[in-house]
Amino acid sequence: MARRKPIARRTLHDEIVSSLRDMITADEFPPGSKLPEKSLCDYFGVSRTPLREAFKVLAAEGIVELLPSRGVRVTQQTLEDIEEIFEVLGVLEALSGDLSCLRMSDDEIARVRELHERMVDHFNKGERLPYFHLNQQIHECIMAGAGNRHLAEVYTRLSGKVRRTRYLSSLSERRWKQAVGEHAAMINALENRDGERLFRILREHLKNKADAARATLLAAEAEQHETK
Amino acid sequence: MARRKPIARRTLHDEIVSSLRDMITADEFPPGSKLPEKSLCDYFGVSRTPLREAFKVLAAEGIVELLPSRGVRVTQQTLEDIEEIFEVLGVLEALSGDLSCLRMSDDEIARVRELHERMVDHFNKGERLPYFHLNQQIHECIMAGAGNRHLAEVYTRLSGKVRRTRYLSSLSERRWKQAVGEHAAMINALENRDGERLFRILREHLKNKADAARATLLAAEAEQHETK
DNA sequence: GATATGAGTATTGTATCCAATACCGTTTGA
DNA sequence: TCAAACGGTATTGGATACAATACTCATATC
DSSP, X not given: OOOOSOOOOOOHHHHHHHHHHHHHHTTSSOTTOBOOHHHHHHHHTOOHHHHHHHHHHHHHTTSEEEETTTEEEEOOOOXXXXXXXXXXXXXXXXXXXXXXXXXXXXXXXXXXXXXHHHHXXXXXXXXXXXXXXXXXXXXXXXXXXXXXXXXXXXXXXXXXXXXXXXXXXXXXXXXXXHHHHHHHHHHHHHHTTOHHHHHHHHHHHHHHHHHHHHHHHHHHHHHHHHHO | OOOOSOOXXXXXXXXXXXXXXXXXXXXXXXXXXXXXXXXXXXXXXXXHHHHHHHHHHHHHTTSEEEETTTEEEEOOOOHHHHHHHHHHHHHHHHHHHHHHHHHOOHHHHXXXXXXXXXXXHHHHHTOHHHHHHHHHHHHHXXXXXXXXXXXXXXXXXXXXXXXXXXXXXOOOHHHHHHHHHHHHHXXXXXXXXXXXXXXXXXHHHHXXXXXXXXXXXXXXXHHHHHHO
């Protein structure tokens, strides 16, 4: 009898890693805050061992930092970090587009087109949140269509670090309109399987996203200073 | 008094992570082999706790995989993995070139030129190992010159996964000559600060490296079949 | 003879324990 | 009044102990 390969059972620290990751991106632990071992042990109902192993994993992912003998805290992304990460995300998404032009089936491309149409619909109605989610979905589709797991993994890890910023940053009307235009061009290039063009469009697209994110962050910082 | 920021003391599991990483890339534990907890505890003279934490970190980096209740083994890269990784490395190096054209000082560029000259020298004399190392150094210089820590980190992690393959694969005379030509073009683009061109050259360069690696791997596989 | 079964052993996952370090409030001396 | 020193407490790093799971090899059954 053929044996199933993925025995993949989950261990405690695995569960904890996922939970903590979610809690951190959900802002339950804001950047810079400490993660107290004891209370988290109580919260999860486990001993310190698996929890500490989870910390090591999250630290390796760059989500938290370990201060020897002084605990664990959520990493604080500086403006420079955000800019750097977006630079890298740019080429990663660009690559995903390039590869998708080679590897996606016509059906898959049609599906992306469909998502796009729905997204434009939301844009016309001025519905920001549904727009945002469809936008995400489109990029995920293209990333998946590239058929490169290592690319997808690296992308997920990096984009996780700026997810919070992305949620916070809302577009200006002008930028929003521009973004929709870029998306139209993307779909076009994809349907023509023009990888080189899609590559350029996506890189540019991400550069613009980075600008938007930077603007939001600067505004938020300014506000903070004012409050103080 | 101003306090120093980087308190960065090293913990046991940190040391172990570095050691294990080196041991694995040095092929002391070939891909697919198991990492026995007990003997490694004896070897390092530590208890299981820090060793297991180190395992979790290495697993997060993708260097080993954890089989629940069945131990830890060095991840086996398939041919597909290698190809995927090289695809990603291609755009990462390309980006580093692009950014270096913007951000490197003239002095730094001159230093790269110098390394290049020495490398060509070794090529002319047919000295493969020194050539190999200078080659590495040049790419590292450009990666550093990009001034993007997140890029550098992602790159290091991914390239670590194919380091072994790179070591194993030795170039054909023809490919070697071609590589030197590509390197000359790279230096040229860098000195002219033509980021766009350097981007394309580096991506192409990595594509060719991937081809070379693939050829070696296929040859090695064929040989293995023969022996069997 | 080959496959299945099960006891014994080894190895792993988690919990607990001890030691070392950092944190905090108080006291004491200038 | 302020700052440095001190002692107690909390928290962390590492070692050990216990429990659960998987592996091994011998025996039994067909």
